[in-house]
Amino acid sequence: MLSRRQKRLSAVVLVLTLLGGAVAAMLYALQQNIDLFYTPSQLVEGLGKDKIKPVVGQRLRIGGMVVEGSVKRDPNSLKVSFDLIDTGPIVTVTYNGILPDLFREGQGIVAQGVLLDPVTIAASEVLAKHDEEYMPPEVAEALKGIRHVPPSQQQKADGGY
């Protein structure tokens, strides 16, 4: 028979073990699932003070503006590639799938994927939120100084959808 104190103690030990295990498993899972965000210039020049560049094969997120006229489609499949830019260098994103409804040349998007070579990303997901005025906040921040013209203020030269 366990005394009251022993029972308490074993309960506390059990909780701590579970908690410890959970935290360890969580940190491990977290480590594998953190995707750092880059802009095209950060990707090329390195991130932060130490100018850390991502390694080829790393999972990451990239956000920038789609360069006008850079969207190239494969005529027989859904393969597509486009260029992203913020303030300097250009990087290329390749993607195989359906682009989001609000994907447009000249607009901000975020892509999630793997670095193929120092300036190419194979995207598994391309995001553009459900609002034409929307600008991913990270992109907006990186683009400080560059004017983003919301489509509603643009001349409706293309005649809508």
Next chain:
Amino acid sequence: MIVEAGQLALTFAFALSVLLALVPLYGSYRASQPLLLMAKPLAIAQFVSCLLAMLALIYAFRSSDFTVINVAQNSSSTLPWYYQITASFGSHEGSMLLWVLMLAGWTALVAIFSKALPLLLQGRILAILGLINAGFIAFSLFMSNPFARSLPFFPVEGRDLNPLLQDFGMILHPPTLYMGYVGFAVAFAFAIAALMGGRFDSVWARWVRPWALAAWLFLTLGIMLGSWWAYNELGWGGWWFWDPVENASFMPWLAGTALIHSLAVTEKRGTFKSWTVLLALAAFALSLVGAFLVRSGVLVSVHSFATDPGRGLYLLVFLLLVIGGSLLLYGSRMHAVRSQARYKLFSREMLLWGNNIFLLTACFIVFLGTLFPLFHKELGLGSVSIGAPFFDQMFYYLSIPFALLLGLGPWVRWKQQQLSPLLSPLALVAVAALVLALGVMATLQSVQANLALMGLLLGAWVGMSALAEVMQRARQLGSVKQGLGKLNASHYGMTLAHIGFAVLVIGVAMTKTYTEERDVRMQAGDSVQLAGYQFTLTEVYPLNGANYGGQAAELDVSKDGHYVTHLHAEKRFYRIQRTIMTEAAVHARLSRDLYVSLGEELPGNAWALRIQVKPFVRWIWLGGLLMTAGALLSLLDKRYRRKQLAGAAQAGEQYA
């Protein structure tokens, strides 16, 4: 005119809520019966004022009064009448008013249905609810006024409702979700009132239980409707995205689930008291955290409202006051509360304790995963995002022991349970679960060790164990037929909710494992094979709706040469908001959904289409519905009402 009346009603509601917060509380310290008796009429008057304010807002939307900024930005004259009504809670300002109305509604319900409670406790509970009401009404009135006018200049046409919100699910989703969120305010008020009085016992727990259950019921239903809405309306077949705002509703749900289980222990055994109180505080605090996350704009998500730092700051201060104040009170009062009951290691108490540990770990994981990117950025470590795989992985690990314990839980007695009498029935259930799971896999012709097998095993274990337990209890009460009649409603409620969980687990595991998805480029006349179904695109033509244009695609689906169904998918362009919406075509059956969404137009007269076959996806929402039904059944248990009266008579003297 009507709009000003609404504004006035809201101002009155604020005054009434301040009175409700102060008068009965003062009365409780002066032991003044007339002051305490003021609480009920004040609570009801406050609700009526809020209701009038909401009706005035709905009137403004129905009459398309574009001088009101809120109406001009979220409605238009071409919007169908039912969406004009739902647009009234589609914006930040309007949804805050709805939130306030729900809170006032709960307060009025507590006032009406707490006749059995001692007057002192009644007064304190209503006073605390009044305080919370005052905080939110002030927010609505001063920080996000839904009635603000833009005179003398106003637009002739509104900006229309966000097309995402123009959906049937959206009519139901916010009200039910808010009912759940603010419902935990009642459990919170009960906990604080009891902390003030310094008494906790089974009677107190029995009073709180129905309120906590009701809040949990609405929150479950609200989350489920939200998932169903996302599946139908976002157009790409996802049913849960681990989006910060979804997580914000999931955290109070997890804490609330822990609370209703812990309350069971407090009611039946008079123990776990301090734990239960802490959970009651946590569930409401997490609801407030959710409100803060959604409305402050600190996190980016599809749901977020327009950001306004002032609003975020107000909510943050309110949140810190509520959490800080209640924890201070908890710390100063709770040390005196002792639980006397003894129980052994293998007892229902311990298993419910395990349930709580797992639920709170899950809650902690969601909390960490949601807020980690925020902290990471604030600490200057760069922007990061945490992907769905993190949550998926963690919940996979957690659900296995959780479901195993869940199957065991209802069999085990309070205080102490011998292992031997349970061995043979449980072994039988385990074998049956194994046979069932393998049988299902065999009919699908894919017997392999994967997520689906795990999900089927756990689901079958939980579900069949719940059923077998009911049969066994019934047998103990005489013959099975007699016994089934004698079991009370809350027992059936529990069983139903547990079966709901089993159904949900099976649905999630099967969908995740066997969903087949393909993005294809199609021209009219092209066919695609997926999971045995043949999808043929017959035509694509332009659309012309009331407030939208776009394209529609028609598809025929056949299987093994037999015609299955016809699908109609749309890509809509809403003219006023200049927004594109993907209206997916869904053909739903219990065993599978066919899901087709129309993508972009491609060069060469072709279209991009996403075609999905999602087995058992309906089971996810069916499970949620069963859980809701279980909570409803428990709520109908007549013992709450009867014993509440009996208990109150004897408890009345203790509290007075």
